[in-house]
């Protein structure tokens with residue numbers, strides 16, 4: 001007889017419950033679904049009060065965070081206290097750094113930001129089951145299976161358990177998690193912004209790593225937020241009340257690095273007139289962030305390796321070993337493996353630092369995060385400069401999202417400062433952006449007018465060099481949709497002082513004139529009427545049409561519509577709001 005492991009699934013979203021129930025049943029698990037944590041909690045409480053009933057426990061629990069009556073975090077905390085061996089996986093649609101850190105703090109086995117890959121969720125669930133000693137030690141003995149129908153729960157049946165592979169490493173990880181030191185009160189909320197999948201991974205990693213003393217190597221291009229993430233790891237750790245000391249190896253003259261790190265005794269070298277503590281001593285009990293570690297001189301690397309191995313060091317010129325408890329977080333924008341190959345970085349040090357690697361994505365890889373970052377930096381700049389907060393027009397925002405950002409978030413932050421100081425007016429257009437962005441906009445917009453469709457993001461900020469995503473243009477007699485509702489004029493547009501007629505839906509259906517020709521006619525007319533910035537007039541209308549068609553095609557399902565448009569879901573939601581689009585596609 002096949003024995004199945006059991007999963008309790010808690011989520012107040014019935015549609016998601018159905019999908020997940022299906023997925024996990026297909027993966028060979030017995031699933032019992034609950035619409036709230038209270039229901040599962042009541043059953044677990046019964047089991048807790050009746051020890052003979054322990055057999056009715058599931059092997060793993062998957063729970064949402066935000067639910068009525070009892071939230072998933074309190075539930076997970078209660079579980080960790082009362083059933084520490086039973087792994088709980090937390091999922092949430094409202095993922096940020098805080099929810100990731102809080103989830104792991106409750107002792108949760110894993111944290112899954114929605115939407116997640118179903119195969120990945122199955123892998124995690126199976127891994128969690130492998131850590132449950134009660135589930136994984138059952139090989140041939142009888143084991144209860146909880147029926148998938150909650151009502152049928154009384155009729156628990158006993159079946160032979162199928163062989164499972166216990167993951168001892170994961171078991172240890174969970175145990176370590178359960179016994180980890182509790183975090184001090186008063187954790188500051190971190191200003192790390194980002195909703196993109198790439199940033200969710202970063203938040204998860206921070207949540208997972210913050211409480212442990214393990215060495216972390218943060219990699220990523222300059223300006224991606226490496227120091228910010230190192231600070232968040234410290235702020236969310238039990239070391240948060242002790243110092244966080246950041247040191248940039250590239251910024252210190254090589255001959256001073258050792259005394260900077262390890263301090264020196266009086267008279268150790270010319271100019272050392274007093275004894276001085278180094279950064280290691282100052283950071284005792286806390287975290288030392290070694291930025292640009294690839295620039296550390298070879299001789300210092302040897303000394304650092306010794307500290308990492310023994311936890312002690314000598315001040316320059318000193319005889320007495322000094323012991324410290326410091327967590328090391330290192331960062332680099334360089335390829336350390338390459339530096340090792342070139343003999344510029346010690347291989348043994350590399351392996352010591354590279355225990356856990358946390359890569360940060362470049363900004364161009366997560367354009368969906370840009371609007372929120374702009375919002376944040378515009379507010380920050382307005383406060384700094386004691387002025388009103390500036391707002392970007394949809395067109396300017398579009399350009400900001402299309403830009404390559406070689407300097408990443410730092411460059412975006414500086415652009416927001418520039419705009420706040422230099423631009424006049426409250427709602428700003430493309431012409432109000434910093435020079436590098438306006439130059440890019442000219443090339444980008446020129447390219448957009450070509451018949452081929454270009455991807456939004458290019459790697460060189462030079463759209464003209466890009467291959468076409470789709471070389472086909474819409475046939476003259478086939479407009480994109482029979483339901484095109486192109487507004488007949490732009491009189492509603494705040495940026496349009498003059499009403500200019502755009503091609504109407506009817507005219508688009510009038511062969512032999514195709515919509516491009518119609519647009520051409522409109523543009524010619526607009527220009528002859530003295531209109532300027534015609535692209536900024538037409539682009540929102542163009543986007544409106546495509547968004548409406550996509551929403552209609554997907555019956556209002558925004559995620560799918562966003563995929564069809566080639567945007568992220570957040571971008572689509574923002575556009576719908578900005579362009580004031582009413583979604584009439586839903587039948588109900």
Ligand SMILES: Nc1ncnc2c1ncn2[C@@H]1O[C@H](COP(=O)(O)OP(=O)(O)OP(=O)(O)O)[C@@H](O)[C@H]1O
Pocket residue numbers: 191192193194220221222223224225226227228229291333409410413
């Ligand atoms: N996700 C983010 N949310 C909010 N601010 C961010 C984010 N990422 C980076 N920043 C801000 O961008 C600036 C640059 O970040 P940071 O100094 O951490 O980058 P870095 O990768 O360490 O850069 P470098 O390699 O040049 O030292 C900082 O002002 C930081 O606060």
